[in-house]
């Protein structure tokens with residue numbers, strides 16, 4: 001512990017010496033010298049703190065911060081990019097030129113491993129020592145955790161990203177051999193760590209562009225810092241944990257819905273505010289409203305600058321919006337998920353004949369985490385539930401989000417209810433089973449050893465037995481207890497994430513059923 005604190009301290013001192021600062025830029029001093037005398041680059045606006053329920057290590061406000069205030073700047077010279085690594089190391093520069101077919105993410109992952117391979121000789125050594133040791137991104141999921149996701153789309157995505165990660169690693173091996181990396185920096189485990197680091201940290205910079213520009217699409221994974229298409233790693237700037245953009249929208253939707261829970265309330269909001277208007281996608285919406293404008297590279301000061309996105313009270317965690325992600329995407333790219341995610345979507349597969357009567361893209365047909373169907377899903381289903389010869393005449397109403405008739409609305413709601421029920425029944429465990437498993441995992445995580453509770457429902461008991469099996473602990477019991485280890489703890493953490501994800505998914509379907517029942521009720525009340 002003391003060693004960790006000392007390492008963090010020397011990291012912050014090193015950052016201060018190189019011009020990283022959370023103080024306002026002084027007009028008389030240059031960026032690189034403004035904080036060089038300080039023993040830490042933080043303390044004026046931010047400090048490192050621990051937030052067990054919201055990302056672990058993160059940055060807290062040391063005083064009240066005002067919305068729009070600059071709270072951190074990191075000089076260009078500190079950013080780790082393909083170019084900055086090449087500038088400092090001719091061997092790497094030469095080797096990289098021999099492998100032009102590698103993607104920018106692969107190249108940056110190799111640069112990171114090559115710097116790590118140098119040990120103390122790397123100019124980024126204090127930063128490298130502070131990077132997380134492991135990630136729980138989907139690429140690190142084994143067969144057990146993958147199966148625990150249960151939902152076909154999520155299982156398929158996980159299998160695909162694991163295969164892709166291995167392929168990318170194989171493609172990068174010749175370059176890593178050329179650079180003569182030590183075996184521990186060249187194996188697949190090291191690759192998974194490096195590519196997860198690049199993805200989790202790079203995309204912050206990508207998605208936090210401050211100045212809205214038509215060509216700089218926020219949250220696009222292909223956007224890069226202006227001078228280097230490989231993007232960058234940003235010491236200290238990557239200590240901000242994540243807040244989902246769109247919380248304001250969700251809160252507003254909730255307040256509208258709470259008026260009487262009727263569909264019309266939701267419709268008028270969605271329609272009037274264009275939230276789900278297909279001509280205005282989420283990224284444009286965010287950039288035009290400035291919701292993601294909390295950081296970006298600024299050429300005039302040659303630094304990455306971060307701004308308070310809202311007012312913060314002293315000691316509050318200061319968060320950054322990395323972009324708009326569903327929970328599965330958060331798991332894929334960052335290895336965590338949010339119990340309440342305003343951008344969560346449970347996609348609703350339609351039958352083939354339904355696609356024939358609308359032109360909404362499949363990814364707009366979903367249920368929000370609160371349980372209400374998306375604007376496009378409702379519109380598509382209302383048209384489908386209309387007889388084919390009338391569709392043309394009511395098309396404009398459906399596309400503007402209006403109900404078509406009480407009977408039509410009830411048909412739509414009943415269809416959604418039956419789909420949600422069918423999906424819930426097809427999954428191997430229930431919401432109650434999943435809650436029991438989560439409790440068991442939470443208890444086990446607090447104990448020194450892992451004990452199978454006697455009162456688990458059968459589906460949960462079976463999954464528990466599979467976990468023990470997957471850990472190769474089948475014969476290791478001592479008085480019914482299993483020894484815990486770092487490996488078991490990490491696997492349990494990923495298992496927990498998988499269960500948490502599928503539980504949220506099921507709760508959304510369940511809430512959707514309640515929503516549809518309420519809507520049928522209010523339609524019938526109006527009919528009476």
Ligand SMILES: C[S@@+](CC[C@H](N)C(=O)[O-])C[C@H]1O[C@@H](n2cnc3c(N)ncnc32)[C@H](O)[C@@H]1O
Nearest residue numbers: 054055056057200238239240241242334335336
């Ligand atoms: C850019 S880092 C943020 C700093 C990180 N906590 C650290 O100690 O280095 C991103 C990682 O932090 C964690 N994280 C960020 N925001 C989170 C949140 N809201 N909930 C849970 N974990 C979060 C995830 O592990 C993610 O991959």
